[in-house]
Amino acid sequence: MRTRRDHDRFMDLIARVCFLRQHQKKEETEDGISFIRCDLEDYSIAYKIMVEGVLSSTMRELPAGVQILYEQMRALARSEAEKQELSVTEISMTQRQIRE
Structure with missing residues (x-):
């Protein structure tokens, strides 16, 4: 259960990083809906935040x-x-x- 929650948090973090970088991305349209895609750079930034940053303490067993x-x-x-x-x-x- 904990792993599933952490995975969901990580996916949310990727989406937030993508949102913050939206002006650096090309807007795409499909079926009349405009959107931006999360890319490897978004993943990389989110990973660094998760592993090395503030959220890493929640993933570790030791403070x-x-x-x-x-x-x-x-x-x-x-x-x-x-x-x-x-x-x-x-x-x-x-x-x-x-x-x-």
Whole structure:
């Protein structure tokens, strides 16, 4: 169910990006109805917004702050592993090391 809602949100986002870029597009007519088509550029912009932007936090399981902390801990583990000439999985850290 969640995936379906996210897909619907993404499709709406593509349509909104297309609407905002409407003056950059050629208007088409079919059966007496004028319209503009969403294109790959609209998709690309919407994708960047969804994945890298504000909406990405709703798709992730971890909040942004927790994810930043996790990435910093991974970097610390990699640097300690290099210093001690061990694999990353052999490294342990104390809470004090993480806070510093």
